[in-house]
Amino acid sequence: xxxxxxxxxxxxxxxxxxxxxxxxxxxxxxxxxxxxxxxxxxxxxxxxxxxxxxxxxxxxxxxxxxxxxxxxxxxxxxxxxxxxxxxxxxxxxxxxxxxxxxxxxxxxxxxxxxxxxxxxxxxxxxxxxxxxxxxxxxxxxxxxxxxxxxxxxxxxxxxxxxxxxxxxxxxxxxxxxxxxxxxxxxxxxxxxxxxxxxxxxxxxxxxxxxxxxxxxxxxxxxxxxxxxxxxxxxxxxxxxxxxxxxxxxxxxxxxxxxxxxxxxxxxxxxxxxxxxxxxxxxxxxxxxxxxxxxxxxxxxxxxxxxxxxxxxxxxxxxxxxxxxxxxxxxxxxxxxxxxxxxxxxxxxxxxxxxxxxxxxxxxxxxxxxxxxxxxxxxxxxxxxxxxxxxxxxxxxxxxxxxxxxxxxxxxxxxxxxx
Numbered sequence: 001x002x003x004x005x006x007x008x009x010x011x012x013x014x015x016x017x018x019x020x021x022x023x024x025x026x027x028x029x030x031x032x033x034x035x036x037x038x039x040x041x042x043x044x045x046x047x048x049x050x051x052x053x054x055x056x057x058x059x060x061x062x063x064x065x066x067x068x069x070x071x072x073x074x075x076x077x078x079x080x081x082x083x084x085x086x087x088x089x090x091x092x093x094x095x096x097x098x099x100x101x102x103x104x105x106x107x108x109x110x111x112x113x114x115x116x117x118x119x120x121x122x123x124x125x126x127x128x129x130x131x132x133x134x135x136x137x138x139x140x141x142x143x144x145x146x147x148x149x150x151x152x153x154x155x156x157x158x159x160x161x162x163x164x165x166x167x168x169x170x171x172x173x174x175x176x177x178x179x180x181x182x183x184x185x186x187x188x189x190x191x192x193x194x195x196x197x198x199x200x201x202x203x204x205x206x207x208x209x210x211x212x213x214x215x216x217x218x219x220x221x222x223x224x225x226x227x228x229x230x231x232x233x234x235x236x237x238x239x240x241x242x243x244x245x246x247x248x249x250x251x252x253x254x255x256x257x258x259x260x261x262x263x264x265x266x267x268x269x270x271x272x273x274x275x276x277x278x279x280x281x282x283x284x285x286x287x288x289x290x291x292x293x294x295x296x297x298x299x300x301x302x303x304x305x306x307x308x309x310x311x312x313x314x315x316x317x318x319x320x321x322x323x324x325x326x327x328x329x330x331x332x333x334x335x336x337x338x339x340x341x342x343x344x345x346x347x348x349x350x351x352x353x354x355x356x357x358x359x360x361x362x363x364x365x366x367x368x369x370x371x372x373x374x375x376x377x378x379x380x381x382x383x384x385x386x387x388x389x390x391x392x393x394x395x396x397x398x399x400x401x402x403x404x405x406x407x408x409x410x411x412x413x414x415x416x417x418x
Contacts, residue, residue, distance in 0.1 A: 005053050008077045015041035015218060018317040027075065028135065030216050040317055041218040042258075043075050047265050056268065059233060065089035067123055067226040073262055075222050076130050085116040085158050087126040088226055092234040092380070097348045102368050106240060106378040109361065110231055111351050113386030117154040117178060118147075119307075119357075120227060120252065120384040124214065125151035127223035132210035133159050141165065142212035143200035145193055145248065145306045146175030147385050152212050153182035164209060166200040168193050172306060172390045192301055194312045214251035215314020221255035228259025231380055237269050240378035242328070244276040244367075246359035247286055248308035250319025252384065253277050257322035273380070275328035276373075277319065278363030283309045284332040286319055294320055304335050304393050307356035307385060329372060333362040341365070342387065342397040352387035352394070360384070 005011070014025040017032035017039045024033075024041075032039025054072040062069050067088035068081040090112050099107035115122035125148065132140045140156050142148055143166040153163045163184040167176070168191065179186045189196040197213070204211050214220040232239050239260065247253045256275060263269045279287050282303030289296045296316045301309040313319060323329050338355050341362035345351045353361075361381040367373040387394045404410045411417070 005072050005078065006049050008075065010049050011045055011072055012075050013044045013046050015043050018042055018321075030211060030218070037216070040215070040315055042318075043218050043222055045073065045262070051266055054266065056237065067126060067223070070226055070229050073222075073225075073229070074127055075219055076127055077134055078130070080133060080159070081130060083159060084126055084130060085122065085155055087115055087122045087155075088230060090114045090230070092231060093349060093351065095349050098344070102365060103375040104368070104373075104379055105376045107364075108231075108235070108240060108380040109345070109349060109351055110227060110380060110382045111353075112227060112382060112384055113351075113353055113357055113389075115151075117151045118386035118389055119151055120224065120382065121147040121151035122155065123226050124148070124220040124223035124251070124255070125155045125212065128152070128210070128212045128217060128219050129155040129159055129161060131219055132161060132212075135210070137210040138162055139164060139207070139209040140212050141200060141204050141209040142214075143167070143193070143197040145309060146171045147307050147389065148212070148214060149184070149186075150175050150178035150182070153179050153184035157182045164203065166196050166203070168196045170306060172392065174389045174391055193310050194298075197312075197314070213314070214249050220251050221258055221315070221318060224252050224255030225259030225262065227382060228256050229263065232260065232263050232269055235380075237263070239269060239271075239273040240380045241273060242276055242364070242373055242377060242379045243273045243382070244278055244360040244364050244379065245382040246305070246308050246356050246363070246384055247277045247279050247319060248310040248313070248356070250286065250313045250315035253322045254315055254318025256382070257318075257326060260326070272326050275322045275326040276360070276363060276367060277323050277328070277330045278360050279308060279330070279332045280305050280338065280359065281332045281334050283311055285311060285313055286316075287330045287332045289316070289320060290323070290330040303355075304396075305338055305355035305359055306390065307354065308359060331363045331367050331370070331372065333359060333366050337362045337366065339393070339397040342394065345383070346387070346398070351383055353383040354385040354387050354389045355393050357383045357385040357387070
């Protein structure tokens with residue numbers, strides 16, 4: 001970390017409501033006091049102060065490859081950041097086979113499934129857990145379809161905080177196993193994500209726990225924006241024409257845009273890439289809203305991509321703003337397309353993504369076919385979670401092994417080797 005970083009109060013000026021645009025100087029507000037729960041906040045920074053401690057030269061000389069290299073742009077004091085799990089610094093692979101097959105100028109895959117608990121959500125949870133620790137909380141809680149929960153529990157365990165996690169009953173076993181191993185008190189809610197969120201909200205308010213819910217706490221998108229900061233830095237501050245990410249609650253895509261916007265305001269990049277938001281056709285409230293002048297209607301949650309199966313998103317303003325402000329757009333893909341992309345990425349690039357993790361790349365392929373992304377353009381896709389999170393669907397995509405008697409003759413007769 002940069003030891004010359006200004007204090008939190010010097011770097012962060014407060015927060016602005018995304019609805020009424022009122023500005024508040026209280027650094028720990030969760031939502032707008034005037035607009036209530038729907039008044040999601042944008043944390044605001046003093047870029048003049050940050051420019052003194054976040055330059056290309058300083059980043060180049062900083063040996064810390066975790067998200068804390070970007071501490072000047074994060075809403076935490078950061079004194080205990082060195083005690084956290086090693087979040088960030090995930091690889092950015094160039095996919096030369098797929099870019100050639102698809103006619104792109106370049107295709108990069110950001111493999112965030114290699115974060116400590118196996119997903120991009122570690123970026124948000126790391127910042128939230130550290131802030132909860134700084135504020136003196138003993139317990140942190142959230143609702144989640146799985147990844148946010150396991151990342152919260154793992155990062156909290158590292159700092160000695162307790163966790164109470166609410167998950168819908170469909171949560172994959174791999175994610176439940178992580179939660180229980182990390183010592184979380186896990187409540188499997190009989191119902192969908194909305195029911196799960198509602199129970200977590202009531203419990204958090206009743207017991208006074210720190211609220212890690214992405215649709216409520218503005219710190220979440222600030223942590224997630226570090227994926228954009230890394231992508232830009234890994235591309236020598238010349239981002240691709242497009243950046244694609246899968247979308248559930250809306251916090252991730254909001255953070256992706258915010259990260260690039262921060263870099264643009266600081267003069268570290270000359271343009272903001274176009275953001276492509278990708279959802280499953282089985283749960284596409286944002287895709288539908290974009291076609292209906294931003295009117296968000298609750299959607300079914302009929303997709304195997306559990307991490308983005310959010311029928312009532314809690315972060316609509318930031319999510320819908322990202323493609324619109326960047327000149328990007330929305331697209332949806334079928335679950336069959338998602339399973340196909342799990343195989344395609346695995347067999348061509350050795351990247352093992354869970355269904356929601358590969359949805360962005362499936363969306364890029366669909367956007368090329370639809371003429372949204374042009375031939376010769378450059379693209380970065382964010383693989384948000386490891387395939388080990390959801391082994392059942394991975395096997396559905398990959399198929400079963402060939403079962404044989406232990407003899408060479410049986411192997412040759414099987415036709416397995418061609």
